[in-house]
Amino acid sequence: MPKAKVTFADVGVTLTVPAGTRLIEVSEKVGAGITYGCREGECGTCLTKVISGGENLAAPSVLEDQVLKDSFAPRGHRLACQAQVLGGDIVVKPV
Amino acid sequence: MAMPEPIIARRRNEPMGSNTNRAIEIAPGVHWVGAFDPDLRSFDLILRTANGTSYNAYAVRGEQGVAVIDTVKENFAGDFFARLESVCDYAEITTVVVNHLEPDHSGALPELLRRAPQAQVCLSIRAPLMLKALLRAADTLPRGFKTVTTGDRVDLGGRTLGFLHTPYLHWPDTQCTYLGELGILFSGDVFGCHFCDTRLFNDKVGDFRFSFEYYYAHIMRPFRTHVARALDLIEPLDLSIVAPAHGPVLRHGPRDYIKRYRELATPRLTNEAGGEKTLLVFYLSAYGNTRRMAEAVRTGAETLTGVRVSLYDLEGVEPASFVDLIEEADGFALGSPTINGDGVKPVWDLLSSLTAIDIAGKLGAAFGSYGWSGEAVEMIEHRLRGLKFRVPIAGLKVKLTPTSSELKQCQVFGRQLADALITPASQRFNAD
Known part of the structure; x- marks a missing residue:
């Protein structure tokens, strides 16, 4: 199974996870500072800055895209509860 | 820097504390x-x-x-x-x-x-x-x-x-x-x-x-x-x-x-555990069964070095004191019997007090003895997840009096909790 290497810059933790894993699943377990709420892509609480490797995340769904637009989120931001890793290296931090 | 006196004048018959509409x-x-x-x-x-x-x-x-x-x-x-x-x-x-x-x-x-x-x-x-x-x-x-x-x-x-x-x-x-x-x-x-x-x-x-x-x-x-x-x-x-x-x-x-x-x-309590992880084990017990489970959980957790374990009877103190403890701890396990298909009230009183502290990412777990069907453990686990505790180890329940074999399971459960606490964050994803 393809793997991705995810780094949570705020706590300096890097780990390797299977492709398809959502960022929130990992951040919750490693104690990163990404605060979350609904986990269903609606509340926008888990807005996260993708420092690098954004191309290694699956494209936003229509729902996530709408919440990002409503949030006026700058480029390079994703919802951690929706963004799934595809492979490669990804570095993120809380907003 | 000289600070101006507040410019505010009370109107006639205006009670103290009312508004005067002046900046x-x-x-x-x-x-x-x-x-x-x-x-x-x-x-x-x-x-x-x-x-x-x-x-x-x-x-x-x-x-x-x-x-x-x-x-x-x-x-x-x-x-x-x-x-x-x-x-x-x-x-x-x-x-x-x-x-x-x-x-x-x-x-x-x-x-x-x-x-x-x-x-x-x-x-x-x-x-x-x-x-x-x-x-x-x-x-x-x-x-x-x-x-x-x-x-x-x-x-x-x-x-x-x-x-x-x-x-x-x-x-x-x-x-x-x-x-x-x-x-x-x-x-x-x-x-x-x-x-x-x-x-x-x-x-x-x-x-x-x-x-x-x-x-x-x-x-x-x-x-x-x-x-x-x-x-x-x-x-x-x-x-x-x-x-x-x-x-x-x-x-x-x-x-x-x-x-x-x-x-x-800044953390309020003097943490004498130093670099050790801290695990709190709380219990409530009507007939001593959940208490025996709690003691076995503690025994099992203490077999790993690097974890300081504390045991508390939830019946003995108001929840506020335990809230302070949980705020400083790395994890806690909550033992409750099931009475009338539910955990008992002090458990919910404690859990409903935890929104006053930062608990995100702490480890939580549930266990307990029961007489009929044992709903409390799953209900507590569900609540712990809702509060954003990590719940990496599935809860443990025992029907009425725990046997020696079941008490050994409790020790294994305690050891698993301790292991989950000392596992480095970078290894938790696969470990959990």
């Missing part, structure tokens, strides 16, 4: 334009106040325009606008800063934007989603707003507003605004308190220390980590005044209040 100058060209609410006794359903509160809003005059920082609760909008009109015309307002969108600070925002439609609204990068939800009923989305973060500035002409991104104090959108030329920090709810006194300044009002501490405990304590990060931004600033969104304006010894926040945001 109060807090520094040259900077006025308090908020509202006093002396009769409030309950705030946000979670706080009580013996002294009401104030909704502090401010107007900052520069050579090229006026900035309004925050507004007031909607039903106090009349006082706010009267005070604002005493120091500026609406046409002069170039900037509206929203440090926090909760309705007690944004209640007059829709009407302000109707009166000053040219103003650019500056708000945190976490705020637009909330702004849209708040203003959709009023149908007054601002014509122009921009999101700001640490390092961004707005030039009013001789007066510059800088922004500090300080999320989760106590909403995602919260931020602070710093007027560098005068050393004034408009801090939003940070350093605030519910204490209404028309003398306004901390060196003039009554003793509000209790309210300050109480406010921190109920509003800021759940976000202790975020408080610490915000203090990292605030402490290096030159400060002559801290102007919060509630309670007295802190012009006398403002740094004392910042220091106090740092103390409050």
